[in-house]
Amino acid sequence: MSQIILNVNGAVQPLELEPDMPLLYALRNHLNLNGAKYGCGFGQCGACTVIVDDQPVFACLTPCAGLDGKKIRTVESLGSAEKPGPLQAAFIEKQAAQCGYCIAGMLMRAQALLERNRHPDETTIREHMAGNLCRCGTHLRIIEAIKQVAGQNGSLT
Amino acid sequence: MNSHFLKSKTLWICVALVAVLGLIGAVLLMWRPPIAPIERPTTFDAAQLQRGARVVEAGDCAVCHTRPGGEYLAGGLPLVTPFGTLFSTNITPDAQTGIGLWSMPAFERAMRQGIARDGHFLYPAFPYVHYRRMSEADIADAYAYLMSGPAVHAPAKQNRMNFPMNIRPLVSFWNLLYLHGEPPTPVAQRSEAWNRGRYLVDGPGHCAGCHSPLNLIGAEKSSEYLQGGSVDGWQAPALVGLGQRDNPWSREQLVGYLRADIVDGHGTPAGPMRPVSLSLARLPASEAEAIAEFLLSLESPHTVTQTPSKTPASEPADHATGALLFNGACAGCHGPAAPMRVIDGRPGLQSTSALQAASPRNFLKTVLEGLPATPGSPGPMMPAFAASLDNAQLGALAAYLRQQARPDQPWAELSSTIEALRQETK
Numbered sequence: 001m002s003q004i005i006l007n008v009n010g011a012v013q014p015l016e017l018e019p020d021m022p023l024l025y026a027l028r029n030h031l032n033l034n035g036a037k038y039g040c041g042f043g044q045c046g047a048c049t050v051i052v053d054d055q056p057v058f059a060c061l062t063p064c065a066g067l068d069g070k071k072i073r074t075v076e077s078l079g080s081a082e083k084p085g086p087l088q089a090a091f092i093e094k095q096a097a098q099c100g101y102c103i104a105g106m107l108m109r110a111q112a113l114l115e116r117n118r119h120p121d122e123t124t125i126r127e128h129m130a131g132n133l134c135r136c137g138t139h140l141r142i143i144e145a146i147k148q149v150a151g152q153n154g155s156l157t
Numbered sequence: 158m159n160s161h162f163l164k165s166k167t168l169w170i171c172v173a174l175v176a177v178l179g180l181i182g183a184v185l186l187m188w189r190p191p192i193a194p195i196e197r198p199t200t201f202d203a204a205q206l207q208r209g210a211r212v213v214e215a216g217d218c219a220v221c222h223t224r225p226g227g228e229y230l231a232g233g234l235p236l237v238t239p240f241g242t243l244f245s246t247n248i249t250p251d252a253q254t255g256i257g258l259w260s261m262p263a264f265e266r267a268m269r270q271g272i273a274r275d276g277h278f279l280y281p282a283f284p285y286v287h288y289r290r291m292s293e294a295d296i297a298d299a300y301a302y303l304m305s306g307p308a309v310h311a312p313a314k315q316n317r318m319n320f321p322m323n324i325r326p327l328v329s330f331w332n333l334l335y336l337h338g339e340p341p342t343p344v345a346q347r348s349e350a351w352n353r354g355r356y357l358v359d360g361p362g363h364c365a366g367c368h369s370p371l372n373l374i375g376a377e378k379s380s381e382y383l384q385g386g387s388v389d390g391w392q393a394p395a396l397v398g399l400g401q402r403d404n405p406w407s408r409e410q411l412v413g414y415l416r417a418d419i420v421d422g423h424g425t426p427a428g429p430m431r432p433v434s435l436s437l438a439r440l441p442a443s444e445a446e447a448i449a450e451f452l453l454s455l456e457s458p459h460t461v462t463q464t465p466s467k468t469p470a471s472e473p474a475d476h477a478t479g480a481l482l483f484n485g486a487c488a489g490c491h492g493p494a495a496p497m498r499v500i501d502g503r504p505g506l507q508s509t510s511a512l513q514a515a516s517p518r519n520f521l522k523t524v525l526e527g528l529p530a531t532p533g534s535p536g537p538m539m540p541a542f543a544a545s546l547d548n549a550q551l552g553a554l555a556a557y558l559r560q561q562a563r564p565d566q567p568w569a570e571l572s573s574t575i576e577a578l579r580q581e582t583k
Contacts, residue, residue, distance in 0.1 A: 064480050065485070
């Protein structure tokens with residue numbers, strides 16, 4: 001065990017952790033941020049995707065050691081059930097979720113793209129999202145939702 | 158006074174003569190005639206198209222002439238060279254932007270001499286120094302296949318070559334030095350497979366383009382044939398002495414690797430070799446077997462298998478951190494007890510070529526960039542860790558795994574290599 005300081009969604013969190021613990025477990029088990037999901041544990045499905053600084057990463061493969069000073073953002077930072085953010089609202093409008101397990105990861109990967117490139121075309125969206133899988137097969141609706149936000153202007157939060 | 162005048166007159170005549178001769182020489186050297194345009198052929202022999210598809214695959218045409226997300230063979234892939242950035246061109250049979258107007262003689266001249274139909278010099282990044290060693294039949298088959306494909310309108314992107322290499326006729330001087338070689342005559346004492354392998358390696362496969370070191374003006378050093386080069390930040394390992402190395406290649410392992418399999422004891426092709434191996438996997442297995450037979454017959458001129466790193470003590474390695482990182486980030490697939498090892502053949506890392514290599518480049522590149530998924534194939538796929546691990550973590554991880562693989566030879570200059578690779582991938 002050692003003390004590790006994580007900056008999650010703008011709050012500084014000192015935690016007692018094994019330093020090799022993947023970020024995902026720290027988020028879920030120690031900080032009660034249960035948006036990011038455990039899917040495969042191998043970085044092959046993307047259900048655990050969160051944003052570190054400005055990059056989408058697989059939280060299941062990112063050790064907590066070394067996240068000092070980095071800004072971690074989870075789906076909880078995008079909005080709430082009462083007040084969803086623009087991307088979340090588009091996902092709801094397009095009914096992009098079926099079982100919903102992959103959606104937190106989908107949102108965070110899409111958010112990272114839109115922050116870097118406010119108006120990506122569909123090819124760019126598809127290439128960027130290729131690392132995240134949906135077993136229900138709602139990819140087309142997910143892409144529709146992202147396209148909708150990509151076609152708008154204005155803030156992403 | 159008079160004699161002085163005469164002398165200077167003679168001098169001037171000499172100078173003029175030399176200038177005229179020089180001009181004629183320069184024109185002969187740097188000017189090539191255009192070849193008349195043709196109507197694109199419309200009928201093709203089905204068997205020839207089938208053979209042509211295989212030649213185009215063996216020649217890795219699409220590896221450079223298709224950009225990610227772009228139309229097949231329509232060009233546009235940037236090739237970063239020490240002399241500037243080139244963009245591959247459209248080799249679909251579009252009349253305006255592709256090779257639709259090219260006759261077979263025009264195509265063959267390009268393949269063997271590096272001259273486009275209109276007479277301009279092609280840059281040697283197009284491996285005509287190798288393609289000139291191809292048989293006439295193969296070139297004709299490739300031509301038929303290319304001309305039969307869908308025409309895509311895709312104008313060439315403007316190259317960004319530095320002066321003076323932006324002046325194409327200067328390539329003629331390069332050609333004067335390096336444009337030689339012809340289709341190989343079979344060696345009677347060797348097997349048919351060996352001869353086929355040599356043809357594929359030196360001709361269409363143009364392996365030496367990456368696996369031989371290049372000299373200052375970008376030509377392969379023929380004295381160091383297949384002794385290892387570099388491409389896009391990756392180390393293209395030596396292909397000589399493959400059977401005599403510390404972690405030697407068996408014929409079976411090499412054939413599997415060449416066909417993009419995961420090979421126990423070496424791993425699977427990554428980086429620029431991945432698309433090449435996927436091309437080979439689409440050809441009959443006999444082709445990879447022939448290449449393996451030829452390559453394994455090449456002996457290393459050096460008796461020492463690997464040059465030990467020089468300053469192992471310069472960077473104290475933090476193996477405890479490395480072990481922690483391995484457990485957190487890698488062990489899910491590569492740990493000794495990982496189910497993926499059993500179910501899907503993920504390699505134990507110690508024996509992989511990347512960790513056994515004298516340079517850490519290929520290991521670091523693989524971790525930073527991962528292994529992209531192959532469309533239509535269930536795996537392997539490795540995520541990129543560029544955003545998950547910082548430079549210090551990457552260094553600790555590399556040092557720890559190298560310690561497991563080669564305790565006697567730690568990698569030197571790890572942190573500077575990581576810095577350099579990060580800059581390159583930005």
